[in-house]
Amino acid sequence: DQNPIGKRINIDDRGVDGGPGQAEIVGIVGHVKQWGLDRDESNQLRAQIYLPFMQLTDTQIKLTATGIDVVVRSDGSVPTLFDSLHRASREMSGEQVLYGVQTMDSMIAASLAARRFSMILFGVFAALALLLASVGIYGVLSYLVTHRTNEIGIRIAIGANRGEVLRLILRQGLNMALIGVVMGLVSALALTRLMAGMLFGVSPTDPLTFAGVAILLMLVALGACYFPARRAMRVDPIVALRY
Numbered sequence: 001d002q003n004p005i006g007k008r009i010n011i012d013d014r015g016v017d018g019g020p021g022q023a024e025i026v027g028i029v030g031h032v033k034q035w036g037l038d039r040d041e042s043n044q045l046r047a048q049i050y051l052p053f054m055q056l057t058d059t060q061i062k063l064t065a066t067g068i069d070v071v072v073r074s075d076g077s078v079p080t081l082f083d084s085l086h087r088a089s090r091e092m093s094g095e096q097v098l099y100g101v102q103t104m105d106s107m108i109a110a111s112l113a114a115r116r117f118s119m120i121l122f123g124v125f126a127a128l129a130l131l132l133a134s135v136g137i138y139g140v141l142s143y144l145v146t147h148r149t150n151e152i153g154i155r156i157a158i159g160a161n162r163g164e165v166l167r168l169i170l171r172q173g174l175n176m177a178l179i180g181v182v183m184g185l186v187s188a189l190a191l192t193r194l195m196a197g198m199l200f201g202v203s204p205t206d207p208l209t210f211a212g213v214a215i216l217l218m219l220v221a222l223g224a225c226y227f228p229a230r231r232a233m234r235v236d237p238i239v240a241l242r243y
Contacts, residue, residue, distance in 0.1 A: 004025045004028065005025055005026065005027070005028075007024070007025050008022045008024050008025070009022065009049075011023050011049065023049075032048070034048055053068075085098060085101065086098050122195075133217060134217065137177060137217060137221050137224060138220050138221075139224075141173045141176070141177065141221055141228075142224045142225075142227070142228045145169055145173065145224070145225055145232065146228045146231075148169065149231075149232040149235055152165055152169070152229070152232040152240075153235045153237045153239065153240020153243075154237070154241060156237045157237030162233050165229075165233065166230070166233060169225055169229040170222065170225050170229065172225075173222075173225030174221055174222060174225065176221075177217065177221030178218070180217075181214050181218060184217075185210060185214060188210065192204035192205055
């Protein structure tokens, strides 16, 4: 609960009273994902300090990593930029070695490679599961409606309106599908905790995903009820009665 600007922080135990072991706080910055987009939240080391490189003492320089990362912002093409960086490095010192040059896009891609592979597999299996669910819903409802062909013919023979019969069949079929979709959504919401750690940039309870899947399954159920019911309504009522 204090203003840290102007205060000092101990960065090692080699200095006292403002000596080499201390640094003055000149600013506070927000947290960055230092360890990667997929590992940063789980890393135990969360403290990060920015130090002016030109102000580091020889003792502090020994504590730094063996390599230095340099970030360059550019509007030019990547191959031209890399050539310029190598040329500028050689002009500064022939002993400097510039290696591991990569774009930010490639760094982000590498950071998420393992998670992306897992999510691709999950996506493929999810698509297959959705396809099987759609085929299953269509097959079951279509079978049930087809077996009601004689019932539909009898209803029409004794005076039922074809439109009313069609709406009846659709309503009954969609009610069954709606119950199944609701049960599926509840089960999916209960399992989202298992997926939360594998997602980035999207919520495990993404409403668009849940709504899209529910609408797709309901449309499949609608087609499974509509087309067999339409075929059954073309049956001659006399034939249905005789059967």
